[in-house]
Amino acid sequence: MVTYYFPDKYYASDQAYWGLDLSKTPSIKVVGNTAKRFHAVIPMKIGKEENFELKLAALDEWGNADTSYKETVHFNSTDISAGLPANYTFTESDRGVHIFDNLTFKAQGLHKIMVDDGEIFGQTNYAMVKEGAPELNIFFGDTHGHSFFSDGNFFVEESYTYARDVAFLDFASITDHEDGYYGATGRIFPLENWQMLKDTAEEFYNPGKFMTFVASEESALKKTLSGHKNIYYLYNNEDAVIHTMDNPIELWMALRGTKAITIPHHTAASFGVGDFDKFDAEFERLVEVYSMHGSSEYYGNSFPLYSAADPYAGKYVQDALGPKKRRMGIIASSDTHFSPLGSLIPSTEHYVIKYGTGLAAIFASDLNRQKVFDGMYDRHTYGTSGERIFLEFQMDSHLMGEEYSIEANPKINVVAAGTKLLKKIEILKYSDSQGWQTIHTVDPNSEVAIFEYTDSNFVDDSLYYIRVTQADQEMAWSSPIWVEKLQENEIPHDQMSIVYADSEELIKTYHPATLAIDGDKNSFWHTQWYSANPIHPHEIQIDLKNIYELSQLSYLPRQDGSTNGRIKNYELYVSADGQTWEKINNGSFINSMAEQTINIANIPAKYVRLVALNEVLGNPWTSIAEISLKGTLSIPMPPDTAPPGIPLQLSASIVSCNQINLSWQASTDNVGVVGYKVFRDGAQIATTEQTGYSDAGLTGSTQYSYSVLAYDAAGNESEACEAIIAETSAAPFCGDGTCNAQETCSSCLEDCGVCPANPVEISKTGWSLKYVDSQEMTGTNGRAAYAFDNNPNTIWHTEWALTNPDPSHPHEIQIDLGAQYQLTQMRYLPRPGVYLNGTIKDYEFYVSLDGNNWTKIMSGTWAVNQLEKTVDFNSAQARYIRLRALSEAYGNPWTSAAEISLKGYEIN
Structure with missing residues (x-):
């Protein structure tokens, strides 16, 4: 059953866009029709005799589950020795969907499961079965869909629920438009909606079972023919890039310091034409080759976009990969607006939504955000037009998305298994000397194809990718592999x-x-x-x-x-x-x-x-x-197989009721340590190059277990250090200190008139500058008082115009708050705009009651971006505060600040 709702929040642009009063529109409930087909899914790679799940749904013609389905289904397999149930009768509680566990394949090779109830016949995708657990599995998902927060027909929860429980996706992302998508009558993506998207993504994130990314779509870039780009964040604590940007360079600048990927889509469509002339190798790792709008692979492909494409020559994926030399992997997705993520609907005649839902396939060792993000960043991806086609493409042991150097003719290996007969498999190649070519075609006329091919015409640097076409016209596209032609004695x-x-x-x-x-x-x-x-x-x-x-x-x-x-x-x-x-x-x-x-x-x-x-x-x-x-x-140097030493002396510092800071001694390695992996309660939460990590967003009065391991450039990992236990503090003391930290908020209110669990924003009225070591008053007006004037568009900036050399770090500002406060939080807002000069990297924060004797409350390192930085701490009494900048994000001698803000409560 799929339920359609209209939102409980409305904007003026909604009425203008839809032409009706949405506030008076009723909810519409859609109940699945009688089942017409099966949707059956198994993992793409399975260890021989290892248990796995079969997920089965009885669907109507529009992809809704038939909740009244109660037929008996029978199973068979290409592996005649597979451990399968003989049959199963659906019950009322199944509501048309059932998951079968503890199934096994006994034979190696590519295998599928067939299911029927005497009238409806279906089959799963193929799975590659080998001895042992797979090093990399293939996970399928939909990375591009919309909710009511932009121009979709579903709440976020509904779309995720369908993707997980009916479409059986491994991962999914809502990418609502975050800017003025509706033009002059449009709305800017509200921050409260962004928070709701983050919260819902976190609610549905279940590592190993279902993965979500916090994501959004930047579509204002189309104004300068720079196209639409989806933004995917590794971490769930990022703020949306709420900018109506006309240039992707501004977008990438705003993303510096975050772990993110940007993916352009429908690059040759008239309403979102892309610009591959602007490119950023840090973020632009992938391109969306197919969606429900059609394919942007090349002009004249099998899924033409609905708009005339001639004016947009040079905007197709082959243009980016070939003549423009953009090293981008390939995915596909839905860009669904009128159906949930992973929607199992057929092609339509809608002028925009013409085709079925595309899917992204990602190679990853585990189904969690870090590993899937790594697979996307490494371009270990391919896309399909909606079917779970199995595709492995390697060249001389290098997986799709990789690049390597070789002097000899490269050897290509392809393994493909379709959900229908495979009609054609093509190897496409681009080189400067030969342009685009189809260098080899296989016509399998079967569901499985395994073949090898050597390119005997390898004369200069080349890229290769695979295109698969089934008899029902469903397709798959691999990410390319880039091969550098080595000259004699050239070092790779x-x-x-x-x-x-x-x-x-x-x-x-x-x-x-x-x-x-x-x-x-x-x-x-x-x-x-x-x-x-x-x-x-x-x-x-x-x-x-x-x-x-x-x-x-x-x-x-x-x-x-x-x-x-x-x-x-x-x-x-x-x-x-x-x-x-x-x-x-x-x-x-x-x-x-x-x-x-x-x-x-x-x-x-x-x-x-x-x-x-x-x-x-x-x-x-x-x-x-x-x-x-x-x-x-x-x-010849022997390969590095030695792991780094175990990180020693792991310790935890309790910063507040929601933050714990970790530190440890640097590990040693025969070549060199690259970084550290941080684990909380047994699950990896971060990687860092530093010997410390701040874990924020925790729950008060709660114990957490932490451990850390080191890794080197060869991928060798140390054992994790012995875990330590740390417990976050309870609510801080309030006002006059008579309120015990363990007391309830209501008793604190009775004793002190404030609740320490809910500090308030401290008004800057009455604040004054006590001291600053440097302020620019000549080249620009960068007076220190601008750091607390409640105007984020003015800034304090240290001297730079008439000094030579410019004053070096540390820089500091001291502020008189005008009264005594119990402080619990300090926030630093970097300067706005495109100039990032002076953005603080390493800092120290002090408080004082008399302006002479200072107590250091916090120190640390801030991320290099323009987002507001928050420092929470156990409550501290203060009338004066002092922020010291020890270094700048880019190594320059300056310091700047748009706003310094505080939370707490006044002491009576």
């Missing part, structure tokens, strides 16, 4: 790693040093230029992983036509250990986009260091598209 880029770069631009654009060794001539490393312009020399250090007798280094300048950062004079160093360096060459590059080489006299080295002394036009920047090296292997 995918083997190299960056040890050090003195500067990277990571704010306005995303140009990390890794782009200098990624095998992609169209990406490039660039030193900082937006918030700072560090001067020469600039350098990059590369680990080759083995010792080579080096014969040549090639330097390729950026290929976008700009001379910015083009190296003039250089020095070249090598090292065996990355510590002691030998200069082996110095000289000048010519001012050209052409690749330039430095010959090396077969010198053995494991590390290479290129130093740029200046730029061809005298600017302070350095940029590099690619560094390539040639050499013969001298001493």
